Amino acid sequence: MSSQLSVILENPELAEQLLPEAQTRGFVTAMAAAPHVLDPAEWLAFLWGGEEVSPFTSQEDLETYANAIINIWNESRESLLTNTWAWPEGCALDDKELVTEATRDFSEGLLQGWQLARDDWETIMPEDTEDSALLGGVLLSISLLYDPENAMQALSEEGADGLAQFEEIFKSVPMMLCGLSQRAHALVSN
Template sequence: MKYEALTDRDYQRLAETLARFRDQDCMNLEQLDGFFTALLCGPLQIRPTECLPIILGEAFDDEDAFPGAQGLERFANLLMRHWLDIAHTLQSEQPFHPWLDADEHGVFHGNDWARGFVEGIQLAYDDWALLLDDPSQSDLMAPIMALAFEGADDEEMQPYLSEISPEERAAWLGAITPTVAAIHQYFARLRSELETDSED
């Protein structure tokens, strides 16, 4: 697919479409951005169309979710272009900036983005374990884990359960950009090897 960056209007349409299905456990745009980023940074290149059931939740099986095949095709096109936006940024080594939505007070929390990223990890957890279990990279995932599990009711995720202060949140959000770049670089050799194997 030829790379064509999404316009502001395209992003608005994508966000509005996802928001229609929030009561059906569909991702919002912030969560989708984190999810796609994890898939593109990780060792395995999983295509967005393979993840529609995860993205749409119960709406994936709802025959009335989209106005015909063209409606679903337009939505899939927006998804793919957003995927390519992220891929282009990572491959060109431009600074990555997460898509974050502000709350009603204009505050950016980043929890949904981090939770989407963690959900992307789950799709290839055994391969991600190469990084997660690497002692030299033990602090790399700290910003994402802190935001993903803030307030979570899971004792195994200590010390990520306490509420984050505004100063800590600003630091974690600011750390996403270098963290994503480092993770993408960490798995670069493995992705290259897998792509070579698939061509043979």
């Protein structure tokens, strides 16, 4: 993961006030996937709970953090639009817990970020369209990864081999996120 962000989060005082790294990456990935580029000034404060005053004691520390976030955004945006995005380090399936804590955190951050850009998504991908179905499929998959126990139960109730389906969902997320981002970019570029 981003060494610059990791170093910042090693500070115990900041770690308590900022989202964990995987959740931060999920949120920033949602911002990078958003149909319209949102100014980081509009969403950066969400990474420390939405408070007006940042938890940083100096302007330099805030700038270092903001630069780390912008670097993640740039990397995510480019990889989403070039179909090369992959799960961040630490995000994986887990034999005991179904997914790692990093996967849950990333999924939570992605869902939180989506909420912020929800109006843009719903405007370009209106209900009852193929695009809306694509968006819904991606969000459902991420929701399942955020809450794997209930996902397994629901898949089993549908008669599916829950574990095999779950593994397939996890493996398909990079392709789905890239496809969704590219479709959104195409829709707003026309």
